[in-house]
Amino acid sequence: MIKKAFGILAPVASLLAYSASPVAADSFRTCEGFSETYSSRTSEVFTLSLQAGDRLLVNFGPESSFDAVSIRSKGTELFCSGSNCDEYEFVVPEDVIASILVQLDPSSIGGSMNVSCRPSAGGTADSGAAAAAGSASGTAIRQGLAGAQSGRSSSGGSSQVTQNSLHFTGKSDAGTYVWTQLKGTDFSGSLDGNGFELTAGVDWQIGQDKFAGVLVSYGDYDITSDGNNFDNTAWSVGPYLSARFDNNKELDAYLTFARPEYANGGSSYRSDRVLGSVTLRGDIVLGNTLFEGYAGLDAYSEKLPDAAPGGARTVTSQTARIGARFDFNRTGNARPFVRIGADATRFRDGGTRLNSVAPSLGLGIVGDFANGGYHLTLDGGEIFDGARATTVSFGFNRNF
Structure with missing residues (x-):
């Protein structure tokens, strides 16, 4: 004008x-x-x-x-x-x-x-949906990397599936690894909705038990936050590193970038999202039980545009994770496991500041078949104070 x-x-x-x-x-x-x-x-x-x-x-x-x-x-x-x-x-x-x-x-x-x-649309309606989708995407990528690392460390089999994911691992003659994982998530508490994430990666050996690669992930989520419904879809892409050292320690790290698209009522908009994570794991054998301890840090930042219901701003979240997984003695062709952990989360959206500490739990079974393996897992934890996510996964991996 x-x-x-x-x-x-x-x-x-x-x-x-x-x-x-x-x-x-x-x-x-x-x-x-x-x-x-x-x-x-x-x-x-x-x-x-x-x-x-x-x-x-x-x-x-x-x-x-x-x-x-x-x-x-x-x-x-x-x-x-x-x-x-x-x-x-x-x-x-x-x-x-x-x-x-x-x-x-x-x-x-x-x-x-x-x-x-x-007035703000429910205060943090749009940021709650963004954080939920970002957290689900980040968790899927992190667990996919853990599954790929597990496939490598077990000589191509599935004797150690580290966290819940559906992953397939293969090795080419040139030392190139490819993997993919599928993960479904249900949101509850102050959020409602569900979605899935499909992730794939390829990496190359850059040293003894050290790998660098690129991953791509697609997520589709339907989330209701403070009575507002958000449909979210996003392609994420970025580099990652995996390494195993001292025979019983593993390190995974990744950094991804995405341009999520949101549909809210009759309006739609895009944002800019950055996700990063680093996880260190170590395992020992205690009798007939394999004990694996882990510690990690996840970071999330999303720049929402002016078209978002709450206006233009940057939403951030950091989560420190610590816990342990116990793989028990094999029963037939399957081995049960449980995971117990705690997550400390710091969420920021303008004047809204949420800090929380919550348990993170998981259980499942893993088993073997010809040149590969399978697993079925149930996992649950908190996204931010009052918002929870539950994951059900079925997966397999195979060396070829």
Whole structure:
């Protein structure tokens, strides 16, 4: 929209300033229903109690004489200026008491400006869906790498399937490994929905028991967060490293990039996602039981666009993992196992900050067949405080 300039540029400001007053938030107007239209011959101040994710919208009326408009946060950071503020949307980064000041333009000859507020869609509805899909994708990739490493360490068989996944492992004559895994996830707690992730990778031996490769993963999830439904699909791609050393220790690490697509009601948008993980495992034999301890760190970051219900911002999560798996004595052609662990998660979405520590549990069976093996597993854990994920997997691997 082309704007006309009238008169000499004058100090007209729409100022967003954070109040240091201890007055209770419920004594002020809230974002819900706020919409005020200012003529160029008035000067008014409104105080609002805003929450993270609320959106302030500025629009000029037709033939407006507002020559300059600026919006500032905490009185210092400039978000827009001049006619660029028309049709501008400012996403509130944290819960605040805010004052909106509109000053008249002495040179004005007419026109108007509207300032309105759109409440956050359930606070963290879109970020909850994003974190759930990102966590499920990251877990699938991590478990797929563990399965591929397990296939290598067991001379092509499946005597050690490290974590739940469906994986197939093969070795070419040139020392190239290929693997794939399928994983289904069900969400519960503060989230609802389900989805699946299909992952494949290829790597090359770069040293004694050291491998570097590239993986690709496709995920499809249907997630309901705070009453809002999000359909999420994403292709992820990135490098990974796997290594085994000292005969009983293994290390896996990966870094992937994705452009997830979300459909929410009648709207759709894309984001930018980065996932990374590093896991160290070590095993010893205790009688008829194989004991494997592990520790790891997962990191997630997703940049949501302005079109997301809660506005443009970056959502992050870090999870520290520690635990152990016990593989028991074989019964016939199958061997049962249980996994017990704990995950400490730090989730951030603007002013929303969730820290949690929760158990992570798994159980299943693994078995052998000609030149390969199979497994059936059930796994469960927490994505962030109040949001849980349960995984059921069936898999096989084979050396050829």
